Amino acid sequence: MALDERKLKILDAIVKEYISTADPVGSRTLSKNPNMNMSPATIRNEMADLEEMGYLYQPHTSAGRVPSEKAYRLYVDQLMKIMDLGNILQEEIKSAYSAYMNEITGIIEHTAQVLSSLTNYTSFGITPHTKYLNCKYMRLIPVDEHRVLMVVVTKEKIVRNYNIRLKGQAAESELERINNVLNICLKDITLNDFSDQIIDKMDSLTVNEINLLQEIIPLLKEALTEKDVVKVYSDGMDKIFNFPEFFDIEKAKKFIETLNHNNILANILENNMEDLNIQIGDENKIQAFKDCSLITATYKINGRPIGTFGVVGPTRMNYDYVVSVLNFLREELNAHITRLIT
Amino acid sequence: MALDERKLKILDAIVKEYISTADPVGSRTLSKNPNMNMSPATIRNEMADLEEMGYLYQPHTSAGRVPSEKAYRLYVDQLMKIMDLGNILQEEIKSAYSAYMNEITGIIEHTAQVLSSLTNYTSFGITPHTKYLNCKYMRLIPVDEHRVLMVVVTKEKIVRNYNIRLKGQAAESELERINNVLNICLKDITLNDFSDQIIDKMDSLTVNEINLLQEIIPLLKEALTEKDVVKVYSDGMDKIFNFPEFFDIEKAKKFIETLNHNNILANILENNMEDLNIQIGDENKIQAFKDCSLITATYKINGRPIGTFGVVGPTRMNYDYVVSVLNFLREELNAHITRLIT
DNA sequence: GTTAGCACTCGAGCAAACAGAGTGCTAACA
């Protein structure tokens, strides 16, 4: 059996109706829709076909039909229409950005807030992973005989600091000289691969300083590539309580629990580097999101994706709108970050 | 009517029973308690008195009694007994601390985690407000012609950074000289009141540099005293779903919403600087916590409280245990911070 | 002052009854 024009039309209408009401859609309700000039009986026949094909199911015999995840997938791939957000809204978003954002973590945090308040879903965003960042300035600060604090400022204006515990001792003057070397040779290279380049510039240092540096470098390398240096911001966790499918306490609990486990979230987001990614229900790898949809977008520096943000909500998600908002925010974000680092 | 020995004993038993079961306590149940050698009828008479005095109430005629907030207050003030946590548990906590904590924000975050996992309530903690911190090192880093990034490292090993937008221009060499002045005269003074002291040391700077500094100082002053420089960590939000009193979706939503509003939480915590503070139900200023209890403790530097942490849960909270844990953690935390900054 | 006995009250839980929404099937219609 094939999906002809009429079946698609009916499926489209059912998905839209169900997304907005959360009630199983009956043939009678659907036939009242002005675009749908068919009798309930005809619609019923088509629905029976669609059910057989796996796009619909009935919660119980005498209920209407509910779209399956397969239906949402079809909807997202073929039927969904990107919307125009409208000038007023667009201007609002833009002005909120330009107001006060001087560094990238603030921008991401703000993005999560805007996203959640625009869409009414739970939102989140991660700051760029260290490996994507370019060093602008770094400095070793003596803390005590055996401890050094390393502050790194990236071109993207992210400030990171790492505590380092040394076996040897480091005098302030030695650190000062090392700082100079570091700053000369680290400018503009990616944090991830700085250790190799540094060796060449060492000739101006004393033996002790070189030893120090050789002790420090692997420690820094370790710190810089750590998983948890990615910050996760999320907003609107409470939004999930607006959806009847989460009125069940057990479900809500699982959801909140997962969201608070930052590294779980970071993990998904770090591995979703496509421009726009939609994961529907069972497509999600995380157990707690098996009946959610997750829509993510990436932001970029120089055309290269460095971080992710998005929303999570019931599979019955307003895909058209969310995708439109994400697309717009992505552009906004890219523009801002570019402005920030140049 | 006075609260004689026996009434207190009964009230104590009711509170304990209700805390552990969440079911209204009946006279028969209570009389089975081995310490309670009275007949149900006698207990009923006493209960009627206690109800009249406002310590108990009945959800409905044929239910048992439930402690009122007044009863919890009495319990906390007079009846509660601090517990000994036991050596194993204490050692566990200690070793978890000493393992890897090199700076204060990490310690606070870790404390929130430990607190929540020990008590099974939602926990939180705030990092010290800037005004309590002592400067160890600060540095202005040029970002572009009109922008400067200020990095401040405190004695407590907190790293803060602030973006500053200048009207004039700042050359790298000028900033370098200002950095030197800043570091000489700012060591060991509180971040909050550094602006005055700096003027005296200015004689080594050029006119342009002094102008720069005079532009920068009020901006820094503003940044340093900002409200939102306090970080709020919380953990175990999902724990609230274990309590039947929060099975109501509306309540759970309000709770999560409030917790996610960091500045609300920060506000309460900043204004709760007593060693140990217990707020029961309606004593809370925050609407969403009107039927919760909030127990907070402070941590100190040199005997002076600088930050707060605690738990929030149903008024039916295990006060004895939570207070014991908080007391212990407070001591642990103080010891750690002292070790950290000396 | 304490306790046993008893009538009374209220909620939780269960079953039966009912209304409403929706279906599938059949037969008639264009």
Add this chain to the structure above:
DNA sequence: TGTTAGCACTCTGTTTGCTCGAGTGCTAAC
């Protein structure tokens, strides 16, 4: 041949009535 009207059927949610059990307050006896 595809579409539609009609109808019997199914299932859920809600309401109603009922019973059971837990707990109370009161009274009278110890």
